[in-house]
Amino acid sequence: xxxxxxxxxxxxxxxxxxxxxxxxxxxxxxxxxxxxxxxxxxxxxxxxxxxxxxxxxxxxxxxxxxxxxxxxxxxxxxxxxxxxxxxxxxxxxxxxxxxxxxxxxxxxxxxxxxxxxxxxxxxxxxxxxxxxxxxxxxxxxxxxxxxxxxxxxxxxxxxxxxxxxxxxxxxxxxxxxxxxxxxxxxxxxxxxxxxxxxxxxxxxxxxxxxxxxxxxxxxxxxxxxxxxxxxxxxxxxxxxxxxxxxxxxxxxxxxxxxxxxxxxxxxxxxxxxxxxxxxxxxxxxxxxxxxxxxxxxxxxxxxxxxxxxxxxxxxxxxxxxxxxxxxxxxxxxxxxxxxxxxxxxxxxxxxxxxxxxxxxxxxxxxxxxxxxxxxxxxxxxxxxxxxxxxxxxxxxxxxxxxxxxxxxxxxxxxxxxxxxxxxxxxxxxxxxxxxxxxxxxxxxxxxxxxxxxxxxxxxxxxxxxxxxxxxxxxxxxxxxxxxxxxxxxxxxxxxxxxxxxxxxxxxxxxxxxxxxxxxxxxxxxxxxxxxxxxxxxxxxxxxxxxxxxxxxxxxxxxxxxxxxxxxxxxxxxxxxxxxxxxxxxxxxxxxxxxxxxxxxxxxxxxxxxxxxxxxxxxxxxxxxxxxxxxxxxxxxxxxxxxxxxxxxxxxxxxxxxxxxxxxxxxxxxxxxxxxxxxxxxxxxxxxxx
Amino acid sequence: xxxxxxxxxxxxxxxxxxxxxxxxxxxxxxxxxxxxxxxxxxxxxxxxxxxxxxxxxxxxxxxxxxxxxxxxxxxxxxxxxxxxxxxxxxxxxxxxxxxxxxxxxxxxxxxxxxxxxxxxxxxxxxxxxxxxxxxxxxxxxxxxxxxxxxxxxxxxxxxxxxxxx
Numbered sequence: 135x136x137x138x139x140x141x142x143x144x145x146x147x148x149x150x151x152x153x154x155x156x157x158x159x160x161x162x163x164x165x166x167x168x169x170x171x172x173x174x175x176x177x178x179x180x181x182x183x184x185x186x187x188x189x190x191x192x193x194x195x196x197x198x199x200x201x202x203x204x205x206x207x208x209x210x211x212x213x214x215x216x217x218x219x220x221x222x223x224x225x226x227x228x229x230x231x232x233x234x235x236x237x238x239x240x241x242x243x244x245x246x247x248x249x250x251x252x253x254x255x256x257x258x259x260x261x262x263x264x265x266x267x268x269x270x271x272x273x274x275x276x277x278x279x280x281x282x283x284x285x286x287x288x289x290x291x292x293x294x295x296x297x298x299x300x301x302x303x304x305x306x307x308x309x310x311x312x313x314x315x316x317x318x319x320x321x322x323x324x325x326x327x328x329x330x331x332x333x334x335x336x337x338x339x340x341x342x343x344x345x346x347x348x349x350x351x352x353x354x355x356x357x358x359x360x361x362x363x364x365x366x367x368x369x370x371x372x373x374x375x376x377x378x379x380x381x382x383x384x385x386x387x388x389x390x391x392x393x394x395x396x397x398x399x400x401x402x403x404x405x406x407x408x409x410x411x412x413x414x415x416x417x418x419x420x421x422x423x424x425x426x427x428x429x430x431x432x433x434x435x436x437x438x439x440x441x442x443x444x445x446x447x448x449x450x451x452x453x454x455x456x457x458x459x460x461x462x463x464x465x466x467x468x469x470x471x472x473x474x475x476x477x478x479x480x481x482x483x484x485x486x487x488x489x490x491x492x493x494x495x496x497x498x499x500x501x502x503x504x505x506x507x508x509x510x511x512x513x514x515x516x517x518x519x520x521x522x523x524x525x526x527x528x529x530x531x532x533x534x535x536x537x538x539x540x541x542x543x544x545x546x547x548x549x550x551x552x553x554x555x556x557x558x559x560x561x562x563x564x565x566x567x568x569x570x571x572x573x574x575x576x577x578x579x580x581x582x583x584x585x586x587x588x589x590x591x592x593x594x595x596x597x598x599x600x601x602x603x604x605x606x607x608x609x610x611x612x613x614x615x616x617x618x619x620x621x622x623x624x625x626x627x628x629x630x631x632x633x634x635x636x637x638x639x640x641x642x643x644x645x646x647x648x649x650x651x652x653x654x655x656x657x658x659x660x661x662x663x664x665x666x667x668x669x670x671x672x673x674x675x676x677x678x679x680x681x682x683x684x685x686x687x688x689x690x691x692x693x694x695x696x697x698x699x700x701x702x703x704x705x706x707x708x709x710x711x712x713x714x715x716x717x718x719x720x721x722x723x724x725x726x727x728x729x730x731x732x733x734x735x736x737x738x739x740x741x742x743x744x745x746x747x748x749x750x751x752x753x754x755x756x757x758x759x760x761x762x763x764x765x766x767x768x769x770x771x772x773x774x775x776x777x778x779x780x781x782x783x784x785x786x787x788x789x790x791x792x793x794x795x796x797x798x799x800x801x802x803x804x805x806x807x808x809x810x811x812x813x814x815x816x817x818x819x820x821x822x823x
Numbered sequence: 824x825x826x827x828x829x830x831x832x833x834x835x836x837x838x839x840x841x842x843x844x845x846x847x848x849x850x851x852x853x854x855x856x857x858x859x860x861x862x863x864x865x866x867x868x869x870x871x872x873x874x875x876x877x878x879x880x881x882x883x884x885x886x887x888x889x890x891x892x893x894x895x896x897x898x899x900x901x902x903x904x905x906x907x908x909x910x911x912x913x914x915x916x917x918x919x920x921x922x923x924x925x926x927x928x929x930x931x932x933x934x935x936x937x938x939x940x941x942x943x944x945x946x947x948x949x950x951x952x953x954x955x956x957x958x959x960x961x962x963x964x965x966x967x968x969x970x971x972x973x974x975x976x977x978x979x980x981x982x983x984x985x986x987x988x
Contacts, residue, residue, distance in 0.1 A: 457879065694862055736866035778864065778874065780916055781883040785866050791874055791881045799862040799874050799881055 142187045144437060145490055149180050154225045157218070161739040173221075174203040174700055180228075194232050195246065198253040199224055205257065212661055220252055240314040240345070244282065248697060282313060282345045282612035284375040284399075286392060286494055287352055288366040295362045297333055306339065308355045313345015314376050318385055340392075346811045433665040442535065445496055450680055451776040452485075452492045455474040456683055457793055459485045460772070464795035474745035489772065493680055497532035500578045503542055505531055507534070511574060514553045521560055522553060522572040530576035531584055534680045540657045541587075541677070544621045544650040548575065548589050548673050549648075556671050558595030566668060568592065584701070591712050605631065621662040621814075658789060660806065686792075688752065688771035688800065689764040692740045695800035696764070697773045697792055698751055704759060705743040706767055707750040714748065715761055720812055725750065731761035732812050736788075754806040760809050773802055787811060833933060835955070837926040837962055838905065840888055844926060844962045846955060851967060853917065853923055855907040858898055869930040871897075872921055874905070882906065885971055898921070910968045918971055929962075931955060936964060 153176045160169045165716070177200040185193035202220075205211045226303050227249050231243050237243040288310070291302055309315060323336040330336070343352060350369050356365050370392075375381050384390070384398045399688045445668075460481055466478040511717055515522040533541075557563075557572035557812045564570050577588040598619060605625045617625075625631060629648040654661045658678045666672040678684075686697035687706075707724050714733045722731045729752060735744065775793035778801075779787070789804040834849040856877075861884055865874040870889040874881045884904060889895055902925035908917050936953040950970050955962040 454879070466971075572954050693860075740865070753842060776881045779873065779882060780914070781918065782864055782867060782874075785864055787866060788864055791862070793876050793879060793881075795878050798860050799876050801862060801864060801874075 139187055140436065142183055142189070143232060145183060146180060146192070146228075147181075148439070149226060150228050150232070152176055152230075153180075154222075157221045157225060158670055160221070160793055161218055162219070167207070170203060170207050170213070174207055177203060187514065189231075189235055191246070192228065193239060195228070195250060197255070198250055202257055203255055209320040211409070219250070219408040220256055223252070224249060224770070234663045238662050244313070244345060251346075264524075269339055282374050283345040283347070283369055284365055284371040284373065285347060285349065285352060286366075286368045286370045286396075287343060288338070288364070288392070289334050289341065289343040289356065290364040292362045293334040293336065293361070295359060296335050297459070298362065299361055300362070302335065304353060305359065306341065309341055309343060309352065311485075312347045312351055312355070313343050314374070315344075316342040316376050316382065316385055318342075318388075320388060322388065340385070342370075342381075343531065344376045366392075368392065368396075375399050412751075418687060421578075441748060443816065445535070449496060452489050453682055455485055456489060456772050456774050460793075460795035463793075471515060483647075484710050489592065489683055495685075496535050496680070498535050498538055498663060499530045500538065503538060504576070505544065506542070507545065507576065510546065510549055511553065515572075516552065518553060519555065519558055519559070520572060521570060522557055524572060524574050524576070526576045526578075526580040529576075531580065531585055533677060534682075537657050537659075537677055537680075540653060541675075544653040544661075544675075545587075545589070547647075547650050550669065552591040552593065553590065556591040556595075558594050562594075568668075582677075587677065588672055589675075590670060593672040595667040595669055595671055596626075598665075601625055622700050623665065626663055627661065641675070658804075681771060683774050684802070686771050686773045687752065687803065688768040688794075689749070690766045690768060691734055691738065692742050694738075694740070694770070694796060695794060697771060697802045698753065698762070698802050698805060699802070702753040702755065704752040704754040707752065707761070709748050709750050709763070711744065711746050711748060721751070724750065724761060729759055729761045731763060732808060733763050735763065737808065739814070753809075755806050755809050758809065760805075760812075762808070771798070771800075775802060824826070826981065833931050835929045835931065835962075835964060835987060836905065837929060837957075838922040839924045839926060840891055840922060841893055844957075845906070846962045846964045847907065847967050848964070849928060851907050851909070853908065856904040856906060856919065858902055858904060858921070867885055875919060876920075877917075882917060882919050886921045888921070888923070890970070907967055907971070909971050913970060920967075920971065929955065929957065935955075939963070 140240070153173065156172050156176065158168055160166065163169060177196050181193050181196040181200055184190075184196065198570060199221075202211070202217065206217070211217070227242075227245055230245070230798055231237075231808055234242050237246055249738055259708075268308065291307070295302065310317075318340045320338050320340060320548045321336070324330070325336065344550060349369065352367050356363065356799045378584060381399070384395055387395070390398070421771070443607065461480075461481060462478050466474040504526050511522055552574055557574070558566070560570040563572065573592050575588070575590045577590070600618070601622050602611070602625075605622075605628070606613050608630060610625060610628050610631060611617065626647045626729075627650070631648065632648055651661050654677075660676045662674045662676075663671065664674065678813040685700040686696075688701050689696050689698060704757075705724075709722060714731065720730055720732075731750070735741070745765050748763045748765065750761045750763055751767065752761050771792075771794075775790040778788060778791055782788070787804055787807045789807070790802045791799050792802055794800050835846040836849050836852050837844050838904040839845075856875075859875050861873040861875055864871065867873075871884050872886045874883050876882075884897065885902045902921065904919040904921055904927060905925065906917060906919050908915050910916075936955055939948065939951040939954055950966055952964040952966045955964060
């Protein structure tokens, strides 16, 4: 099945269960307005979801239901037993609807129609009692089916009907929507093959319809072809003949006229009165079977919901396992028993798989966030009287659930900013030659071991010069400071910077982009702004795939171990010490290419025991390659990230620490930060020179 | 229980830095460690010695000597780390304080703690909770939340450029 539909079914089941639970509460406290509100919300969600996924029957059904609770909510109606009955009947029916979306089972279909009628009756102030009763127990369904009259419809289209573009089969289809049908096609008009004109229609039909139908509702189906056909409709029985044994044999017998058939049908009904008991039993059995089918479906459900704490616990256990694994590795190497080494390697493999699996369990698609932004855009744009459409791309991109949780607030803030300050009013946009409708795009995609989330609006953009002036006036920079475009845009993220000229209700409440930046940094992410005047603003957020364990390259400088995230590592080389010292341009030639290098011993202020031969790790950041010099490369390492704590919050080149197998602490470097800081220092140096 | 509490809150752990003796309330002391391998974190201030592995968690270690304006020395057999919990920005964190040696646990009634004398101003007043007179020596009881706060500018002495008189 379609993945999205599967998600819908899962959610709908949860919602219906919740609805049932809450309805039971309502049963005990019929006047509790918060419960009524809750039911209304559940119905509303269910309606929205089902319509969105194209389950119009469920949508239509919940719509009536929602209206009922809307009335109750507004005090136009009160919660009577009647309302409660229909509520529970509806809960049951909704479950049925999930298993039989198209109402292929005629019993379900009749149930459906009865319930809707009952709901409408309740809404109109009439009792609706009957229709509920009909649904309330098994044996009554049998009655109800028997109660539905059977009509005989003879539909003889004129030969030329098809030439007018009418698809006769659609008419038959429409007819079958009314109730249970039995169609007999009659071919007696078919001419000799040589005389047959394939563009004409020769067949005619006799259709037996049984259900909550009237002559008029049948006639309505043929409303547009009345001129082009002969139509005969007769009520042949007050009960449903279609289920009677022997019905089809009589119906199919073309030699009989309809009158003859009717009398034969009459005989069927009297004959079958004794059979009714048996049928009742049979329908009960069928019903029971159906139920068992429903339950067995529940048992084989393809996904389960798990409390997120359990996942967190699983994750921390896996982290501990990974750390212990590192110790085992170390010990097995020291003991140098080949048997132990092979066991340790095996466990390492399993640990790695377990880790990856646990990761993927904790990943959820960004989609989960989007609904609320859709909502936000819709509400805010109405409030601000702007016409804005929200588009998303790559909503199936997955991120660690902890990251997603922490992403909602900053994204919300960015959206608010875009809507409030970015996108102009309709008139202003037209004046600028832009479409009146503004657009906000959220685009998510993978890039190496990160996920990039872009939020792009097509609003008025940000003027870098304005930011500069503002930063100067706020004393954040001095007037003679020379900043490039990127650095100017980065100023937006400084505390105490808010470009909005007037503080509005929507955004600019004092919490600015600095909060956004802080929140994103807390989940080890990075944020950047790019903007072109009158074309719009793009906010780029770069996030790690996960927060807890990373694959890294373990390296050593003097006595200190460092871990470089493997996702950033491009290549490794060897180089002589001389290649790094006394260089004017900080470039090293590797593989015939000039690569800028950062001499980490200088960068980290480590002077002791400088080796003659260095190892070089080339890291990649965006399209930039930078070589980092280390003393030795030890190898690949799974690092369980531990925070360095608040005392080290100012050290941003180190993003965390990890415990090595021998119990020492290794530091996890953030190559992106090192590169950024390095470039920043270089620019400053140039300015000084 | 209350009696016990009373006792605990009046117990102090004394430790030595060069020739001076300081004390911290035992309530805040988790344990005393021998010095394991310390990993220095680059680009951090001098008084932050580095981080150690404390049973799977990363514990930041502060060199109390440097924080108090004394010269850094090599570790001796007596050097050790006192694991303390301090309040920082309304959050409790655990740190390790590197000291020359721990002395003893003193149990004192609260009246034995004298207000810190304003004379000398060798150390900032807010760092000292009080003084204990023990035999012929004075022991300074530290207000550890202030002393080990992250701010690099919070040096023990009023003015680091002045030499101690």
